[in-house]
Amino acid sequence: MEKTHTVVVGGGQAGIAMSEHLSSHNIPHLVLERHRIAERWRSERWDSLVANGPAWHDRFPNRDFSCGPDDFPDKESVAEYFVAYARKIGAPIRTGVEVTRAAPLDGRQGFRVETSDGVIEAQTVVAATGPFQRPIIPPIVPQDAPVTQMHSNAYRNPGQLPQGAVLVVGAGSSGVQIAEELMRSGRQVYLSVGPHDRPPRSYRGRDFVWWLGVLGKWNADTPAAGAEHVTIAVSGADGGKTIEFRKLANQGMTLVGRTESYRDGKMRFAPDLADNLHKGDANYLSVLDEADAWVTSNGADLPPEPQARDIPADPPCVTDPVLELDLAQAGITTILWATGYALDYGWLQADTYDDRGRPLHTRGVSRTPGVYFIGLPWQSRRGSSFIWGVWHDAKYVADQIAIQRDYMAYQGAEQRQQEDA
Numbered sequence: 001m002e003k004t005h006t007v008v009v010g011g012g013q014a015g016i017a018m019s020e021h022l023s024s025h026n027i028p029h030l031v032l033e034r035h036r037i038a039e040r041w042r043s044e045r046w047d048s049l050v051a052n053g054p055a056w057h058d059r060f061p062n063r064d065f066s067c068g069p070d071d072f073p074d075k076e077s078v079a080e081y082f083v084a085y086a087r088k089i090g091a092p093i094r095t096g097v098e099v100t101r102a103a104p105l106d107g108r109q110g111f112r113v114e115t116s117d118g119v120i121e122a123q124t125v126v127a128a129t130g131p132f133q134r135p136i137i138p139p140i141v142p143q144d145a146p147v148t149q150m151h152s153n154a155y156r157n158p159g160q161l162p163q164g165a166v167l168v169v170g171a172g173s174s175g176v177q178i179a180e181e182l183m184r185s186g187r188q189v190y191l192s193v194g195p196h197d198r199p200p201r202s203y204r205g206r207d208f209v210w211w212l213g214v215l216g217k218w219n220a221d222t223p224a225a226g227a228e229h230v231t232i233a234v235s236g237a238d239g240g241k242t243i244e245f246r247k248l249a250n251q252g253m254t255l256v257g258r259t260e261s262y263r264d265g266k267m268r269f270a271p272d273l274a275d276n277l278h279k280g281d282a283n284y285l286s287v288l289d290e291a292d293a294w295v296t297s298n299g300a301d302l303p304p305e306p307q308a309r310d311i312p313a314d315p316p317c318v319t320d321p322v323l324e325l326d327l328a329q330a331g332i333t334t335i336l337w338a339t340g341y342a343l344d345y346g347w348l349q350a351d352t353y354d355d356r357g358r359p360l361h362t363r364g365v366s367r368t369p370g371v372y373f374i375g376l377p378w379q380s381r382r383g384s385s386f387i388w389g390v391w392h393d394a395k396y397v398a399d400q401i402a403i404q405r406d407y408m409a410y411q412g413a414e415q416r417q418q419e420d421a
Contacts, residue, residue, distance in 0.1 A: 014375030164333030175338030
């Protein structure tokens with residue numbers, strides 16, 4: 001049986017960051033990835049995807065992207081970035097190895113890690129599989145309904161879909177970018193818009209990520225009440241731009257409210273579209289207000305941008321919303337669900353989950369000794385699930401593993417005397 005101190009499961013940004021910091025502590029470890037390094041960036045995202053943050057910000061501190069600092073790297077560039085980073089740090093990554101089960105050893109410290117390539121015994125296990133594990137499609141439309149249903153993780157490009165109109169459910173970053181791409185390809189698109197935050201892509205010459213930094217929002221350690229899973233509508237497409245749903249409607253997209261139910265070929269939507277848009281506007285304007293106040297209090301030389309506060313009038317699909325839609329009559333042949341993901345730790349046997357299967361942890365340290373998590377949203381702060389944030393979280397987790405290793409290596413006086421004898 002192969003043995004090592006730590007097994008890291010997942011070879012994406014979280015696993016690579018974890019490897020770097022474990023190596024800095026000289027902790028023997030293996031990183032196991034069932035596919036290729038950063039596989040989800042390659043094969044579970046649409047072809048035109050780019051990062052949602054500029055290259056100067058969304059990176060590890062020890063390596064720049066090859067593109068310009070203000071560019072938004074495409075998905076293949078992001079994947080290659082992590083491949084090059086893993087090579088640079090000499091990360092002991094084994095690709096094509098799937099972990100099927102990890103469970104505590106019986107009667108002694110450590111874990112038995114069962115993989116497609118054999119069994120490994122380790123003192124600690126780090127789950128670095130990230131937040132995008134199991135695609136969620138709400139059980140609204142039966143699978144035998146006469147319409148193609150697809151999650152956003154399976155979407156690649158407009159040519160992949162059958163001819164006809166498309167209903168995109170979910171107006172976060174993925175949903176709105178895919179909906180716009182479909183509209184530009186000539187499709188009739190319906191976009192179901194639920195509650196969301198809609199930050200400015202940039203303001204007064206600075207990107208949104210910069211404003212979050214100077215306003216101290218990246219370091220928020222807990223979300224506002226009810227805001228942990230709020231949908232964020234922001235885009236790095238076309239060089240980065242602020243999402244404005246009314247503008248998309250004026251270009252031909254039909255906006256509808258939150259998707260509620262389906263029956264007899266008809267989709268029904270909540271009468272909440274205008275309210276969702278107006279609350280998104282309030283979020284957008286609140287960021288501008290905080291930025292303006294910061295400029296004033298700090299005497300910063302950032303030019304005013306009064307036009308940023310211009311919000312288009314509500315288009316007809318907002319003032320007279322569609323509450324029921326006959327899919328066949330509308331020519332809708334595809335429903336694309338941009339409805340997020342669920343966590344899935346069925347492979348990790350540990351007493352450290354709540355009743356919904358979410359990890360119970362403190363900054364990635366679980367309540368089961370020897371089990372750690374990395375790459376979770378809000379793991380330690382708002383920025384935890386971003387590229388730069390996961391690197392810092394990994395440092396903390398590696399420090400905790402090193403501390404526990406040192407405790408276990410301690411020898412009492414009696415034990416030292418016995419060994420000396």
